[in-house]
Amino acid sequence: MARSRSLTKTPNPSIRSAPQQPSKPLTANTLSLTPAQIEAFGKEMDAIRERVLGDLGQRDADYIRDIVKLQRGLEIAGRAMLQFGWLPPAFVGGVAALGASKILDNMEIGHNVMHGQYDWMQDPQLNSRKYDWDTACPADQWRHSHNVMHHTYTNVLGVDRDVGYGLLRMDENQPWHPIFLANPVFAFLLASLFQYGVALHDAEFDRILSGERPLSEAMPLLKGIWKKTRGQWLKDYALFPLLAGPGAPITFVGNAMANLVRNYWTFTIIFCGHFPADVQTFDKSTLANETRGQWYLRQLLGSANIEGGKWFHIFSGNLSHQIEHHLFPDLPAHRYAEMSVEVRKVCEKFGLPYNTGSLRKQFGSVVAKIFKLALPPRSAMLPVTA
Amino acid sequence: MNPSILSNLDRVLTSPLVAALTAPYGVDRFLEPFNPMWSATQVRGRIEAVQRQTRDSVTITVRPNRHWQGFVAGQYARIEVEIDGVRRSRCYSLASAAPGRDGAVEFTIKQQDGGLVSTFLYAYAQVGMVLGLSQAEGEFVLPESPTTPLLLVAGGSGITPVMSMLRTLDGRVSSAPVSMLYYVRTAADAIYGDELAALFARHASWQLRVIHTRDGGSHFSPAHVDALVADLAAVDTYVCGPAALIDALIALSAERGCEARLRHERFTAPVSTAVIDPNTVSGELRFIRSERLATNDGRSLLDQAEAAGLRPEAGCRMGICHSCTCRKTSGVVRDLRSGKLSSDGEEDIQICVSAAVGDVTLDL
Ligand SMILES: Cc1cc2nc3c(=O)[nH]c(=O)nc-3n(C[C@H](O)[C@H](O)[C@H](O)COP(=O)(O)OP(=O)(O)OC[C@H]3O[C@@H](n4cnc5c(N)ncnc54)[C@H](O)[C@@H]3O)c2cc1C
Ligand code: FES
Numbered sequence: 001m002a003r004s005r006s007l008t009k010t011p012n013p014s015i016r017s018a019p020q021q022p023s024k025p026l027t028a029n030t031l032s033l034t035p036a037q038i039e040a041f042g043k044e045m046d047a048i049r050e051r052v053l054g055d056l057g058q059r060d061a062d063y064i065r066d067i068v069k070l071q072r073g074l075e076i077a078g079r080a081m082l083q084f085g086w087l088p089p090a091f092v093g094g095v096a097a098l099g100a101s102k103i104l105d106n107m108e109i110g111h112n113v114m115h116g117q118y119d120w121m122q123d124p125q126l127n128s129r130k131y132d133w134d135t136a137c138p139a140d141q142w143r144h145s146h147n148v149m150h151h152t153y154t155n156v157l158g159v160d161r162d163v164g165y166g167l168l169r170m171d172e173n174q175p176w177h178p179i180f181l182a183n184p185v186f187a188f189l190l191a192s193l194f195q196y197g198v199a200l201h202d203a204e205f206d207r208i209l210s211g212e213r214p215l216s217e218a219m220p221l222l223k224g225i226w227k228k229t230r231g232q233w234l235k236d237y238a239l240f241p242l243l244a245g246p247g248a249p250i251t252f253v254g255n256a257m258a259n260l261v262r263n264y265w266t267f268t269i270i271f272c273g274h275f276p277a278d279v280q281t282f283d284k285s286t287l288a289n290e291t292r293g294q295w296y297l298r299q300l301l302g303s304a305n306i307e308g309g310k311w312f313h314i315f316s317g318n319l320s321h322q323i324e325h326h327l328f329p330d331l332p333a334h335r336y337a338e339m340s341v342e343v344r345k346v347c348e349k350f351g352l353p354y355n356t357g358s359l360r361k362q363f364g365s366v367v368a369k370i371f372k373l374a375l376p377p378r379s380a381m382l383p384v385t386a
Numbered sequence: 387m388n389p390s391i392l393s394n395l396d397r398v399l400t401s402p403l404v405a406a407l408t409a410p411y412g413v414d415r416f417l418e419p420f421n422p423m424w425s426a427t428q429v430r431g432r433i434e435a436v437q438r439q440t441r442d443s444v445t446i447t448v449r450p451n452r453h454w455q456g457f458v459a460g461q462y463a464r465i466e467v468e469i470d471g472v473r474r475s476r477c478y479s480l481a482s483a484a485p486g487r488d489g490a491v492e493f494t495i496k497q498q499d500g501g502l503v504s505t506f507l508y509a510y511a512q513v514g515m516v517l518g519l520s521q522a523e524g525e526f527v528l529p530e531s532p533t534t535p536l537l538l539v540a541g542g543s544g545i546t547p548v549m550s551m552l553r554t555l556d557g558r559v560s561s562a563p564v565s566m567l568y569y570v571r572t573a574a575d576a577i578y579g580d581e582l583a584a585l586f587a588r589h590a591s592w593q594l595r596v597i598h599t600r601d602g603g604s605h606f607s608p609a610h611v612d613a614l615v616a617d618l619a620a621v622d623t624y625v626c627g628p629a630a631l632i633d634a635l636i637a638l639s640a641e642r643g644c645e646a647r648l649r650h651e652r653f654t655a656p657v658s659t660a661v662i663d664p665n666t667v668s669g670e671l672r673f674i675r676s677e678r679l680a681t682n683d684g685r686s687l688l689d690q691a692e693a694a695g696l697r698p699e700a701g702c703r704m705g706i707c708h709s710c711t712c713r714k715t716s717g718v719v720r721d722l723r724s725g726k727l728s729s730d731g732e733e734d735i736q737i738c739v740s741a742a743v744g745d746v747t748l749d750l
Contacts, residue, residue: 046723050724053724056471057470057471057472058470058471059471060471061468061471061472062471065419068415068419069419069420072415072416072419072420075416076416115708116707116708116711119708119711119734120471120472121468121471121472121473122472122473122474122733122734123468123473125415125418127734128708128711129708129711132410132411133410134410134411139410143707143708143709144701144709147701147702147706147707147708147709148701148702148707148709151702151706151707152701152702152704152706152707228410231406231409231410232409232410234406234409235406235407235409239403239406239407240407292704295704329706329707330705330706330708
C-alpha cells in the first residue's frame with residue numbers, strides 16, 4: 001500500500017518487510033524522499049514549532065480569554081432565551097446561541113485547552129488537566145483516547161481508534177463485512193449522537209459488544225461516563241426546563257436541538273480531518289522505530305485541511321487546520337493559520353502533498369467514501385487479510 | 387454592599403443547584419470572565435492606592451474581596467499577576483495592621499533587578515488593577531498579646547512584616563517594650579522612614595535605631611544589639627532581611643544560648659551558588675509525594691521516575707499529549723527537544739521530555 005511504502009525507503013527493516021495491501025496508487029512525491037530528507041523535513045517542522053513557542057505571550061492569552069468570554073456570553077444568552085422558548089424568535093435565537101456556545105466550548109476551547117495548548121499560561125482555568133467541557137465525554141477519558149491514542153498513532157490501522165470510531169468502515173484496508181452495507185446509516189446515527197460516540201470511545205464499546213473486551217475492564221470508564229452524562233442531562237433536560245415553568249417542554253426541545261446542532265457540526269469537521277480522499281493510513285509496522293521526522297511525515301500525510309474564513313476556523317476549533325494541528329498539537333490553535341503558510345512552503349520544497357479544499361469538497365469526499373466503502377471491495381475475489 | 391446580602395449571595399452561588407446549572411464549569415467561570423473580583427470562591431484584591439516611597443519600591447493598598455479571612459501581623463500572602471500571558475505568583479508580607487479582616491491591606495514591593503514580578507508591579511501597579519491573592523500564611527508572627535520585651539531587626543525590604551507588627555502593637559492599649567534595629571543603605575532608601583519616626587515618638591518604652599550602611603553606618607554587629615537591649619536572652623527577637631543579616635543573628639543567639647527566642651523570615655530560599663553545567667549529569671531527584679529519592683542519571687524524568695518504581699501518568703512519551711505534566715517544585719530542567727533550560731521556580735513541566743540539571747524536586 002502506498003501509505004507505508006512511502007516510508008519504506010527508511011533504514012527501518014520492520015517497515016520494509018511490512019505486509020502490504022494494495023489500496024491507492026503510490027504518490028511519486030512521497031516515494032522520492034530519502035531518510036535524510038525525511039529528517040530534514042522534521043527539522044524544518046521543529047524550527048516552525050520553536051519559533052511559535054518562543055513567541056507565545058499576551059496575544060495568545062488575550063485571544064483565548066476573549067473566546068471564553070464569548071462562549072460564556074453565548075451560553076448565558078442562549079439559556080436565557082430558551083426560558084422564553086414559546087416566543088418563536090427567542091426559540092430560534094436560543095438554540096442558535098446555545099448551540100454556538102457548545103460548539104465553541106467543545107472545539108476552540110475544550111479540545112484545544114485539553115491538548116495543553118495553554119498550559120504555559122499557568123492558569124488553572126485553562127489547564128489541560130483541570131478543564132472539563134460541556135459534553136457527555138469525561139475530560140480525562142478523552143485526553144487518553146484522543147491525545148494519546150489518536151495523536152500519537154494517527155491513522156495507524158488497528159491502533160488509532162479514530163479510524164471509523166470502531167463503527168464505520170472508513171478505510172479500504174478495513175476488511176469488509178455485510179454489516180457495513182449499513183455504513184451510511186451508522187454514519188448518520190453516529191453524527192446525531194456524536195457526543196455519546198465520543199464518550200464511549202475510550203471504553204471501546206464496540207469491542208465490548210463484540211465480546212473482545214470484558215465488560216468488567218471497561219466498568220470504571222463506563223461509570224465515569226455515566227456520572228458525566230447524568231450531570232449533562234440534569235442540567236439540559238431537567239433543571240433548565242423546570243426553571244421555565246409551563247414552558248418546560250419547549251426549553252427541553254430547545255436544549256436537545258442545541259446539542260444536536262453541535263453533534264452534526266463537530267462530526268462534520270472531525271470527519272473532514274482524516275477521511276477525505278487521498279488521506280493516507282498506515283500499517284502498524286510504521287510505528288516500529290519511527291523517527292521524529294517520520295512521525296511528522298505521517299501526521300502530514302494522514303490529515304486534511306478545510307479552507308474557510310476567520311469565523312469558520314474559530315467555530316471549527318481551528319481543526320480546519322488539521323494538518324497543522326497534527327504536526328503541532330500542543331501549540332495554540334489560533335496560530336495554525338499563520339503556521340500553515342510556512343508548512344505549505346516546506347511541503348512544496350520537499351514535493352510533499354498538502355491536502356486541503358473547501359468544506360463542500362472535503363465533506364463531499366467523506367460522504368462518498370462512506371457510501372463507497374459500504375460495498376465490498378471490487379477486488380473482493382482476492383482474500384482479504386485483516 | 388450590605389455584607390449579609392453578599393453572604394446570602396455566596397450561599398446561593400455555592401449551592402448544589404447553581405453547581406448543577408453551571409456544570410461542568412462551576413459558577414466562577416461565568417462570573418470571572420466579566421469581573422475577576424466577582425469570584426465566588428477565590429481571593430482577589432483591587433489596588434486602591436499606589437505610592438512610591440523610595441526610588442526602587444512601590445507601596446500598594448489592596449482591598450481584598452469578601453473571601454479574604456484576615457491575617458496575623460508578620461504573615462504574608464501570595465500575589466498573582468499575569469505577565470505576558472503567564473500567571474506568576476510571589477510571596478509578599480502584609481505591612482498593614484492586623485487583622486485587617488474587611489479593610490484594605492498594604493504591601494511594599496522592592497524592585498529587584500532582573501526580577502519578574504517585582505519589576506512588573508513596580509512599573510505597572512495602578513489603581514483599579516486586580517491581583518490574585520492567597521489567604522495569609524506564615525509562622526513569623528507575634529504572640530497573641532506579647533508581654534516580654536521585643537527586639538525587632540529589619541534590613542531593607544525586610545521592614546514589611548515588622549511594619550505590620552509595629553502598626554498592630556501601636557493600636558493596642560498597652561504593649562511590651564519594643565526595641566528596633568533597621569538597616570538601610572541611605573536615609574533615602576528607608577521604606578516607612580517617616581512613619582517609623584512618628585510611631586516610636588509616640589511610645590515612651592519604644593526605641594528605634596536606623597543604621598545607614600552606605601552612609602556612615604556599618605553592617606550588623608553584635609554591638610548594635612547590645613546598645614539597645616541589655617540581655618538578648620531576655621527578649622523575643624524577630625529578624626527579617628538579607629540572608630547575611632539573618633545568619634548573623636542566628637549565630638549571635640546561638641552563641642548566647644537563646645536560639646529558641648529568635649524568629650526569622652527569609653525572602654529568598656537559601657540558594658546554592660554553584661553554577662550549573664547543563665552538560666554534566668549530577669544532582670538528586672526528589673519525588674515528594676511518594677517520598678522517594680533517586681540519583682539523577684540524565685535520562686528523562688519520566689524514565690527515572692519509573693525506574694524509581696513510580697507509575698506517573700504518561701502517554702505519548704514524546705511531548706505531545708501532556709498526560710505526563712507534573713508540578714516541579716524546585717530545580718532546573720532541560721527540554722530534551724530544544725535543549726532549553728527552565729527557570730528554577732515552581733512550574734508545570736512535561737516529564738517525558740525533561741531531564742534534570744542538578745537537583746530537582748517533583749510533586750510525584
Ligand atoms: C515569606 C516571604 C515574604 C516576602 N515578602 C516580601 C516583601 O514584603 N516585599 C518584597 O519586596 N519582597 C518580598 N518577598 C520576596 C518576593 O517574594 C520575591 O521573591 C521578590 O519580589 C523577587 O521576585 P521577582 O519575581 O521580582 O524575581 P524573580 O524573577 O523571581 O527572581 C528572583 C531573584 O533572582 C534575581 N534574578 C532574576 N533573574 C536574574 C538574572 N537573570 N540574573 C541574576 N539574578 C536574577 C532577581 O533579582 C531576584 O532577586 C518575600 C518572600 C518571601 C518568601
Ligand atoms: S507522555 Fe505525552 S507529553 Fe509526556
